[in-house]
Amino acid sequence: MRKHILIAGSGFAGTWAAISAARAVALAGKEAEVAITVVSPSANLVIRPRLYEAVIEDMNPDIKPLLDAVGVQHVAGTVTEISSDARRVTVARADGQAVQMHYDKFVLAAGSQLFTPPIPGLHEHSFNVDQLENARKLEAHIRSLAARTPTGARNTVVIAGSGLTGIETAADMGGRLKAVLGDDAEIRVILVEQASTIAPHLSAAARAVVEGALAECGVEFKVGAGVVSIDAQGIELSSGERVESDTIVWTAGARAHALAAQIPGEHDRLGRLVADACLRARGTGDIFVTGDVARAATDDLGHFALMSCQHAMSLGRVAGHNAAAELVGLPLHSYSQPKYVTCLDLGPWGALYTEGWGQQVSLVREDAKSLKREITTKWIYPPAPDREAAFAVANPDFVIVP
Ligand SMILES: Cc1cc2nc3c(=O)[nH]c(=O)nc-3n(C[C@H](O)[C@H](O)[C@H](O)COP(=O)(O)OP(=O)(O)OC[C@H]3O[C@@H](n4cnc5c(N)ncnc54)[C@H](O)[C@@H]3O)c2cc1C
Known part of the structure; x- marks a missing residue:
């Protein structure tokens, strides 16, 4: 057998x-x-x-x-x-x-x-970008916002968690909202982080780049603020603050x-x-x-x-x-x-590319963005259905290194 x-x-x-x-x-x-x-x-x-x-x-x-x-x-x-x-x-x-x-x-x-801790309202009232069906649901929701009465809550997206996914989602969100609501809409994108700084897992140099880039993209930060509960109208933070929003995106690892x-x-x-x-x-x-x-x-x-x-x-x-x-x-x-690298999309600002576990900043803005495009649209895609070509890059020693 x-x-x-x-x-x-x-x-x-x-x-x-x-x-x-x-x-x-x-x-x-x-x-x-x-x-x-x-x-x-x-x-x-x-x-x-x-x-x-x-x-x-x-x-x-x-x-x-x-x-x-x-x-x-x-x-x-x-x-x-x-x-x-x-x-x-x-x-x-x-x-x-x-x-x-x-x-x-x-x-x-x-x-x-x-990761979804037992936060009241998290499952019922938040979106995420973890799996394809989740991303599609968020996309359909964002598109549906155009048909709603223009309110501050409609025009506000809160992203909970400022790890790599939260950062990329926040940097991109302004453009996504404007594409649906129009360039004149007064939109707010708020990044919420329970640690005392955004991007707590990045090196100080990388974090400084991310903070500057997100600020240029118009993203607001609320740090030292854990999520206490989420409902259909918005989000409650451990700081006691409440933010009215139709769109909460959960990205906590x-x-x-x-x-x-x-x-x-x-x-x-x-x-x-x-x-x-x-x-x-x-x-x-x-x-x-x-x-x-x-x-x-x-x-x-x-x-x-x-x-x-x-x-x-x-x-x-x-x-x-x-x-x-x-x-x-x-x-x-x-x-x-x-060899360990990070390549982080920062929306219209560009991107950040770091090298090593210490995350030394190697490329920023458009130089890093073109590398990010190369990685996410080519390198990580599966090889063509050709036996010999696929085997040639399936060697256990094979590593793609930028
Ligand atoms: C929004 C987002 C952004 C990210 N950005 C980056 C990035 O910039 N750089 C980076 O390096 N990584 C990034 N990651 C992480 C990266 O996507 C994951 O680390 C990677 O997908 C892990 O690969 P995997 O094959 O282990 O798991 P997956 O890619 O999740 O594949 C798991 C597979 O298992 C299948 N499966 C699930 N349950 C079962 C079951 N019970 N039985 C059989 N099959 C099952 C799934 O359908 C899928 O085919 C990101 C992740 C997300 C969500």
Whole structure:
């Protein structure tokens, strides 16, 4: 019987895990002995880093032709249960059937989900840009504002959380609102942050650039203000202030997919599984973790992969390779990704590009913006459905470096 590699998820990590696993099997000439299956809701790769933008076409490219080209099967559905002792998962297939699937090696690549603490009104009255359907809902809402009575609340968008997603959403929002409400509309975009400064996770130099850029984009800041509650008319802050707004966007970070909790082993505070150097979930035999569900060291200096597609794509290549390598007798590959960069869109102001874990400012404004465009419209998209071309960039050593 053919051995089976099962990959849950077709995002950045899952797609690259699939190609990389197929490459390793082909390198060993064992295509007849090993089958590879990806399970995900649909054979698409959602370009999550673009979801803060007005939703456009091509934010979820079809990867079925690519998977066909490299000999990977796709099953439309979601993994609902992982039985690691029995090496079996339960899949709720898109056609409504629940099926059991056996694996010899399992790669968990189910990504992350928005962190939603129990704040009254958060689920009912806020928008977010976490998944494609959320971004579409926000886009439809923004478009619908034009038909509402022009009030301060209609013209005000509050973005809660000033991490990278909150910053990009805020910088872009003025333009999105004006496109719908007209250039003369008196709009307000307010960025709310519970820490004492916006962008608390950036270096001081990077933060200074972001503060200046957002101020130039007309974004107001409310710092030291946690969100206490949200209702249909606005938002209450821990400072005691209330802001009337028809549009609250919640961007307060992410947590590993809940499936990670079903796998035994150590989990970090984000719910990610602690991985060994080969991206095996520590304490398991046949389970590899990758992308946003994996806590993996990027170097020997104490740095760990972030929930980012920058890391997910490399983690995917390594996890897929190793899952296959063990079955076909190739050497395993240790994950290492010492170079870390950030490239942050800052709306009409431009963008910011930093290098290193210390986030040294390397490029700003249009120079950084053209790099950001290159990254988000080309580099992170899946390769063309050509077996050899895809294999050429699926090597576990391959890293795109600006
Ligand atoms: C608005 C926004 C902006 C971002 N900006 C950046 C950026 O500028 N730079 C950057 O590097 N990163 C950015 N990120 C983070 C980046 O998108 C994620 O780190 C990346 O998508 C993680 O890749 P992944 O493959 O682990 O997970 P995902 O891309 O989330 O893919 C998860 C996959 O698993 C599937 N899945 C989910 N549940 C199941 C299930 N039960 N069974 C089977 N399949 C399942 C999903 O459908 C999907 O195919 C941003 C994220 C967001 C939301």
